Amino acid sequence: MGMNIPLALRAEGLTKSFSDRRGGIVRAVDGVDLAIRQGEVVAFLGPNGAGKTTTLDMILGLSNPDSGRVELFGHSPAEAVAAGRISAVTQTGGLLDDFTVGETVAIVASTYGGSIDPATVMARADIADIAGRKVSKCSGGERQRVKFALALLGDPDLIVLDEPTAGMDVESRRGFWAAMRDDAGNGRTIVFATHYLEEADDFADRIVMIAGGRVVADGSTAQIRARASGRVVSAAAAPDRIDWIIANAPNVTATEVRGGRVYLTTEDSDTVARFLFQYDAAHDLEIVAHNLEDAFVALTSSTPEKTR
Numbered sequence: 001m002g003m004n005i006p007l008a009l010r011a012e013g014l015t016k017s018f019s020d021r022r023g024g025i026v027r028a029v030d031g032v033d034l035a036i037r038q039g040e041v042v043a044f045l046g047p048n049g050a051g052k053t054t055t056l057d058m059i060l061g062l063s064n065p066d067s068g069r070v071e072l073f074g075h076s077p078a079e080a081v082a083a084g085r086i087s088a089v090t091q092t093g094g095l096l097d098d099f100t101v102g103e104t105v106a107i108v109a110s111t112y113g114g115s116i117d118p119a120t121v122m123a124r125a126d127i128a129d130i131a132g133r134k135v136s137k138c139s140g141g142e143r144q145r146v147k148f149a150l151a152l153l154g155d156p157d158l159i160v161l162d163e164p165t166a167g168m169d170v171e172s173r174r175g176f177w178a179a180m181r182d183d184a185g186n187g188r189t190i191v192f193a194t195h196y197l198e199e200a201d202d203f204a205d206r207i208v209m210i211a212g213g214r215v216v217a218d219g220s221t222a223q224i225r226a227r228a229s230g231r232v233v234s235a236a237a238a239p240d241r242i243d244w245i246i247a248n249a250p251n252v253t254a255t256e257v258r259g260g261r262v263y264l265t266t267e268d269s270d271t272v273a274r275f276l277f278q279y280d281a282a283h284d285l286e287i288v289a290h291n292l293e294d295a296f297v298a299l300t301s302s303t304p305e306k307t308r
């Protein structure tokens with residue numbers, strides 16, 4: 001992306017905490033910085049509870065950060081929403097069961113003063129053939145496509161989608177992204193949250209991995225892939241040796257401990273293996289190639305002990 005393309009979104013130092021049921025504090029978002037250029041398609045990728053929804057809510061102006069700030073097209077979220085520059089597709093709610101798909105789109109379109117033709121939008125969201133169906137009879141995937149159509153009606157510059165395909169089967173997911181893909185590339189900025197690695201990989205130009213309320217990786221899909229090209233060196237060792245290995249092993253980008261073994265992610269497995277043998281720190285050494293799924297687990301595992 002050229003540096004001269006103006007920003008759609010800038011977030012600086014976003015934090016947000018909640019109190020949990022036991023009176024403790026959950027830091028849902030813990031210092032998130034983001035700069036997203038106009039026309040980028042960006043995936044927020046992270047496990048349950050990573051802080052994706054909380055971040056998106058602050059971006060949309062639905063909640064206020066405890067600290068930090070959000071700017072959309074140089075304005076506050078409230079101003080950008082009021083100016084019709086942003087639409088959201090949320091996980092739940094928002095549709096009335098008793099209307100048909102066509103009626104739903106027509107009603108919302110009328111609130112926009114007819115600037116965009118409902119038929120065009122329905123074709124783009126691939127819901128033209130279910131226009132006569134009651135919303136109550138629509139599948140999860142169809143409902144999400146209806147919401148996507150509603151989001152398109154305002155012809156926004158930025159669409160934010162929070163796990164738009166959550167709970168859909170593979171077929172519906174494919175249909176949803178096919179409709180999205182047809183709309184992308186028109187200069188619209190798209191930010192979506194997902195748990196699905198392949199969704200981020202297939203559809204986004206850029207992946208922002210979020211875990212524990214922080215951005216743990218941010219790069220083009222190709223860069224994130226490159227990270228995944230590393231290897232994992234694992235070995236068995238006594239607990240105190242494992243601590244020492246984690247503190248001292250060279251060229252390691254991520255570490256994990258499970259079942260008495262330490263897993264070291266690296267681009268330079270030779271050096272790491274030599275280190276382990278040189279200091280007689282470990283035994284039963286194994287080196288395996290990294291795939292994207294492993295990279296994701298390594299980058300997002302917040303707790304050192306982990307079971308699979």
Ligand SMILES: Nc1ncnc2c1ncn2[C@@H]1O[C@H](COP(=O)(O)OP(=O)(O)OP(=O)(O)O)[C@@H](O)[C@H]1O
Pocket residue numbers: 018019020026027028029046047048049050051052053054055195
């Ligand atoms: N209103 C709230 N009150 C208390 N805790 C909250 C609230 N909203 C979110 N949290 C907590 O903040 C953390 C981040 O939640 P968030 O919903 O942002 O994660 P997420 O990445 O969107 O997860 P998911 O994929 O499950 O939607 C979680 O620990 C969650 O339990």
